[in-house]
Structures are given as C-alpha cells and as structure tokens.
Amino acid sequence: MGDFVCETLEVNPAGHLSVGGCDCLDLAREFGTPLYVMDEMAVRANCRAFRQAVETCYGAGGKVIYASKALCTKAILSIMHQEGIGVDVVSGGELATALAAGVPADTLMYHGNFKTLAEIRQGLAAGVGRFVVDNRLELDQLSGLCEETGRKADVLFRVKPGIDAHTHDYVLTGQIDSKFGVALENGEALDILRDAWDRPGIRVRGIHCHIGSQIFEVEPFVQTVRVMLGLMDEFRQATGKVLEELNLGGGFGIRYVDEHRPLPPARFMEACAAEIRRFCSERDFPMPFVAIEPGRAMVAAAGITLYTVGSVKTIPGIRTYVAVDGGMFENPRYALYGSPYDAVLAAAPLAERVRPVTIAGKCCESGDLIQEHLPMPGVRPGDIMAVMATGAYNYSMAGNYNRNPRPAMVLCREGRARVIVRRETYENLLERDEIPDDLAP
Ligand code: LLP
Secondary structure (H helix, E strand, O other), X not given: OOOOOOOOOEEOOOOOEEEOOEEHHHHHHHHOOXXXXXXXXXXXXXXHHHHHHHHHHHHHHEEEXXXXXXXXXXXXXXXXXXXXXXXXXXXXXXXXXHHHOOOOHHHEEEOOOOOOHHHHHHHHHHOOOEEEEOOHHHHHHHHHHHHHHOOOEEEEEEEEOOOOOOOOOOOOOOOOOOOOOEEOOOOHHXXXXXXXXXXXXXXXXXXXXXXXXXXXXXXXXXXXXXXXXXXXXXXXXXXXXXXXXXXXXXXEOOOOOOOOOOXXXXXXXXXXXXXXXXXXXXXXXOOOEEEEOOOHHHHHHHEEEEEEEEEEEEEOOOEEEEEEOOOOOOOOHHHHHOXXXXXXXXXXXXXXXOEEEEEEOOOOOOOOEEEEEEEEOOOOOOOEEEEEOOOOOOHHHOOOHHHOOOOEEEEEEOOEEEEEEOOOOHHHHHOOOOOOHHHOO
C-alpha cells in the first residue's frame, strides 16, 4: 500500500501509481484522459465493511442501502446488488439505471423532494420497495395512483429531525428551513403520519432522515436517533400504532486529504445501535428495522481521476497555474463547495512536493479550478496527474459546459481495466440538436 489518502492505491515496481493492479500511465495511454478510474475491490471492501457493521449491530434487523446519487452507473449498481446492498434512487433516471442493472425493484428506496407524477407512476409500476414520501402533495398523488391502479405502496416519511450536523454543537435549530421533508417542531410530521395511516393502498412503514454529508462525528447521529425514536414513540402514544422502520440516511465522512480522519463505519453503527437499544428498552418500544444510506463512503475513495497536464503558468509572486484537460464540467466540487482534494503525479506518486500549485480546468471561467495552493512536485506539460478520492459526486454531477464531452470510466481489478462508461463523443453531444429547415447550413 502506498501512503495515499485513497488507501488502496499502490506504487508498482515501475514506480508508477497503480489502481487495482493497473498502471495509471498505461490507463491514460489506453483510454485517454480525463479518465475516471474505479477500484472494484475497494468498492466491494466498502460494501462489506458497512454490511458487516450493520449485521453485527442489528443482525437481520438492518440493511445498507447505497445512495446512488454518489455514482450511478449500471456496473456500479450491479456490484452493489451482488454485495447484498439495496439502492436508493431519487429520480426516474436513477430508477431506470438501477432496473437496467438488474437491481430487484423491491430493494429500491425511492427518495426525492419532488417526484413528478410520471416518476411516481414509474416507481409504482416497477414495484419499488419503499417510497420515501416528502410532503402531502406527494402522499395525495401516491395514494391516488394506488387507488387508481390497485397497487400498494410501502412508505416511509422524510422527517427533518432538526439536527444540523455541520454546526459546531449540532444545534437543534434552523433545519426547519430545508426543502426536504416534514418538520417536527410544528407537528407536521405527526400529522402526515396520522393522515397516511388509513389511506387505502398506503402501508406506513416508518420514518427517514438524512442530516448532512461528509460528517466525521458520531454524536449528531446519536442525537438524530433520539429525536427520530422520540417521534416514533409520540406517534405510538397518540395513536397506539407502531412504526416499524427507521432509516437514518447517509453522510459518513471520507478522507479527501491527509488531515481528514474518518471513523470506520462500525463506530457509527455501534453508537446508533446502542442508543436505539437503550431507548427501546427504556420506553418498552419494539426494536425498529434500521436502514442506513451511505453514498460517498461507498465509492469516493475507490476512485481517482487521471488528467493530462497542459500549460504550467507561473505568475511571479502570485501563483502557478497547472492546467489539466478536465475541470468543472467533470468535477464541479471545488467550484461549488471549495472541496479539498489531493493529487499526485502518476509517474512519481511519492515525489517530494516542492511548491504549491493551483490546478485549473479547461472551461472558460476563472472559478474552474480543481484545487488551489496544493503542494506538488515539479509538474510539466504532458505529465499524467491523478486527483484522488473522486469516486463520489464527480461523474454523477458532471455536465457538458463548453461542450466538453464527459470522460470515460474504467473499473480496475487484478490488473484488468474494463470500460464501464464510454467516453462521450462529439456525435453524442450533437445528436439531440435539431436544426429547423430555415436555419440549416
Ligand atoms: N440519503 C439521502 C436521502 C441523501 O440525500 C443523501 C445525500 C445520501 C443518503 C447520501 O449521503 P452521503 O453518504 O453520500 O453523504 N453533492 C454533494 C453531496 C450531496 C449529498 C446529498 N444527499 C457533494 O458533492 O459533496
């Protein structure tokens, strides 16, 4: 193992960076750049770590669901299914991908704050395992469609537990101001549960929440458990009915840079499970079925992006810009969130980092940066650069700004690289454009 933020990366005997036994210089040569590279065994190891943690804590009373928004391709979803992981989808597109990957519909969770009527219909027709209903309009539409079609829907409700995992002391305020789900404070959550219970076609299974992303601490999850179980207990007291399922969402942090110290999944699970057991025995409440929904933690550190370096522009006294052949169109995370990333040169991944550089993309926009002030070895045009931990929310958030074709993705395992997403071509970019007759060239 090399000393990299992505722990499964290695330095091969040639001294080059290698992923799943594949030399990154060979990958760049064979498949071109920019190139998303996924390490299959690293994805599987993440699946197994989460599954094992959930099994240890809950036995058959728990499940891991992969949040496919992090990285949604047929091959990746098929791996998840092989590893015994369910899949969360939030759109007709993610649903179609999961079904095309052979993921059984009954292992799917259908999320989203706005499912169009067509999307609800598709989910119902496919027979998705759970609808996570966000609001009353959606409940009305879903129950209406159930009546119309004679189908039944198993439903969780998205609740805002009021935990802000990104403030220092995880205050229980502010989160009522969120577009997702129903609030606790004003009784909205309790109301929608009562309302849904007796509707024909709707089977109310439980409640769901998601408190944020890239979280390193256990405490906000434990507080969330308390709040969510509190609602389940309140509902039982008010109605005598029992909600059986608690879905705690995702949000488990990963290591993008050296300073990040993510906890192993087991630590989150153990702390939540202990709190759930304590609560249930104190209140004589039946143990709920518990689901979690990691996205980032399943795939981020299993991926890197390879780039070819173009110009290296040193502005004396200011900074050095290293241009790469990608940018915000295939990794918008620095432009959007200022997210930290580490990078190395594929030919000399352990070379001494001698000066800070700013890695810039090729889009026509000053903010099109991959990272700023990152210490790197001397970089020259033509070098292959690897940006680490790009497996989540890169390809899935990519676009075509400046008509840049999206990169290919390869899946590496035991020295074999297989294309799982083909590189977009100019034909792909042009194929949906139409020219009205009066504008034809
Ligand atoms: N479940 C629900 C309902 C979610 O909304 C999300 C993420 C997850 C699970 C998975 O969360 P994760 O384990 O990946 O943190 N684009 C942002 C991240 C947005 C996450 C949105 N929801 C980024 O690039 O950092």
